[in-house]
Amino acid sequence: MEQNQKIVERKSHGIISPVAFFCAEYAIGGKESSYAGGLGVLAGDMVLEAADQGLPFVAIGMRYDGTYPDKDGFELVHNSDGSVLELDVPIESSVVSVRAWAKYFSPTAVLYLLDPKVSLNKEQGIMSGHLYDSHFYTRLKQQIIIGIGGFRLLKALGIEPKIYHLNEGNMAFAALAILAEGFSGTTFDEESRIKAVRAKVVSTKHTILEAGIETPMDGLWQFIGKYCETYSIKKEFIVSLGSHEHDTDIFAATKFLLRLSGKVNGVSIIHTVFEKEKHPNSDLIPITNGVYQKRWQAPEFFQKDHELSNEELWNIKKELRKDFVEQVSILSGVNLDSSVCTLVWTRRFVPYKRPFALFEDMVRLAAILNNTDMPVQIVISGAIYAPHSESAEISEKIQALSVDPMFKGRVAFVPGYSLELAKVLITGADIWLNTPILGKEACGTSGMKAGLNGALQMSVSDGWIDEVDWKDVGWILSNDSISSSLYKYLEEAIPAFYNMGNDGIPLEWVRKMRATMSIVESRYTTKRALKDYREKLYGI
CATH class of the missing domain: 3.40.50.2000 (Glycogen Phosphorylase B;)
Structure with a gap:
C-alpha cells in the first residue's frame, strides 16, 4: 500500500500542464495482446522519449484481456485514504466502474491503463475484451471507456492538460468528453463549444485507411445518448459533427475527431499527399514518425x-x-x-x-x-x-x-x-x-x-x-x-x-x-x- 500511496502523491504534485496522449494500444512490457502493430510500438516509443526529454506527458490507454499490468511494473491508482480509485463511465443506461493502473517512466511521464474488470461489471457482463475486439459493441464500449474514462481520470487526479493528443478516430470519445464536460459552468453555444474544444485538441491520423468506427447513428445514440443529454448535447449536434459524408445516418468517428481537432497531422509527407488525393479538404500537417x-x-x-x-x-x-x-x-x-x-x-x-x-x-x-x-x-x-x-x-x-x-x-x-x-x-x-x-x-x-x-x-x-x-x-x-x-x-x-x-x-x-x-x-x-x-x- 505504501508504494501505491506514493503514486497518489506524485499525481497530485508532479505533473503540471502535461500533454494528455490518448491511444488504444501501447507496446510496453512485451505483451502482444496490448498492441497490434506499428501504432502501439510508436505510442510506447513516444512515452519513453517524453520521459527522456522531461516533457510533462500523461498517456491514457486500456488494460485488455490477456494482459497483466501488475507483472509489468504497473500499480493500481489509489485515493488518498488508501482505497482503490474507481471512476464511473456511463454506457447505454448503465454505469461502468473503472479503475486505473499507473506506471511512471520519469517523474513527469506516466502511462495509465483503464481497467473495467471489477466485480460490479462482472455482474453486468461487462469485461475488458481484447484489443480491437472482433465483437463490434465490445470495441465500441472500449473506446468509450478510454475516451470518457480517460478524461474523468485526469479530472479525478487534478491533472489539467495543456493539450489533448488523440490518436486515430477510435479515440474520438475523448473529444466527446471534452465537448461535454470540459467547460462546465460556461454558457457556450454549440459553435463556441467547438471552438473551445479545437483549442485544446490535436490529433494524428496514422493510416490512410479508416481506423475509427462507423455505425448507424441511432445505434450509437443508444450507447452515448443518455450521457450526451446529461450535458445538454443534442443528437442533432453529434450528427452535424460526425455524420458520414455519403450517409448522414452513419456516424464516422474519424470525421467527428477531425472536426473537433484544432490541428491534425499525418505521419509522413507522402501520407499527407495521398490523404489530400482521397479527401480534397484534408489539411494534414506532415510530421514523419520516428523510433526510440x-x-x-x-x-x-x-x-x-x-x-x-x-x-x-x-x-x-x-x-x-x-x-x-x-x-x-x-x-x-x-x-x-x-x-x-x-x-x-x-x-x-x-x-x-x-x-x-x-x-x-x-x-x-x-x-x-x-x-x-x-x-x-x-x-x-x-x-x-x-x-x-x-x-x-x-x-x-x-x-x-x-x-x-x-x-x-x-x-x-x-x-x-x-x-x-x-x-x-x-x-x-x-x-x-x-x-x-x-x-x-x-x-x-x-x-x-x-x-x-x-x-x-x-x-x-x-x-x-x-x-x-x-x-x-x-x-x-x-x-x-x-x-x-x-x-x-x-x-x-x-x-x-x-x-x-x-x-x-x-x-x-x-x-x-x-x-x-x-x-x-x-x-x-x-x-x-x-x-x-x-x-x-x-x-x-
Missing part, C-alpha cells in the same frame, strides 16, 4: 557507430547476425548460415503489404538464394490480426511456400511476433524488405529500426522511404512491377556483400550501412519527431 533509438539500436552501435572503424562495424554486425541466425534457427526449425547475406520481411499479414511479392517467380528466386558463390537467405515473420481470418490464410500460404524443396532451406518462417523477436530481426538483418502497395504504408517505422542497425533498405517509395534519396545507399522497388524489380535489385545488390577487400571487409557494403545508420539517426528518431510535435502540433 535506445530501444531499437543494438547497444554495440548506440551513440558509438560513428567512432567505429570499418572492421569494428562489420565485426559487430557479424556477431549480431550470428545471434540472430541462432535464434531464428531455433524458432523456425531451419538451419540458417550466419555467413550468408540475410533478407528480412516482417510485418502484418495483410494484402496491401504484398507478402507474396517474393514468391511470384519461384525459379528465379531459387536461383538467387542458391547461388553457390553469393547465396542469400530469407527470414519471414508476421503478425496475424485475427484467427480464422484472411490474415491467417496468408500466413499459412506463406509458410507453405517457404518450405518448397527448391529453396533448399534458404527460407525460414518464424511464426508469431513480439517485441523481443522484432529486436532480434532488426539487429540481424542485412537487407530490410518492404513491399506495400504505394500509398497504403503511411510511414513504415520498422525500416527505421532496422536501419539503425545497418540493414540496407529495399522498398517501395512509400512512407518515410519516399523522403530520402537512396541512390547508392538502398534500392527503390517498382510499385507496378514489384517482383521483377525485387529480383533485379537482389541480383545487383548481393555482390557487394561478398566483395571483400584485402582486410576481409566488404567496404562498399559497409559504406552503405554507415550511410543508412546516419540517415535514421539524424532524421528519424523520436527525438526529432517529438520536437516536431511540440513545435508544429502542441505549440509548446
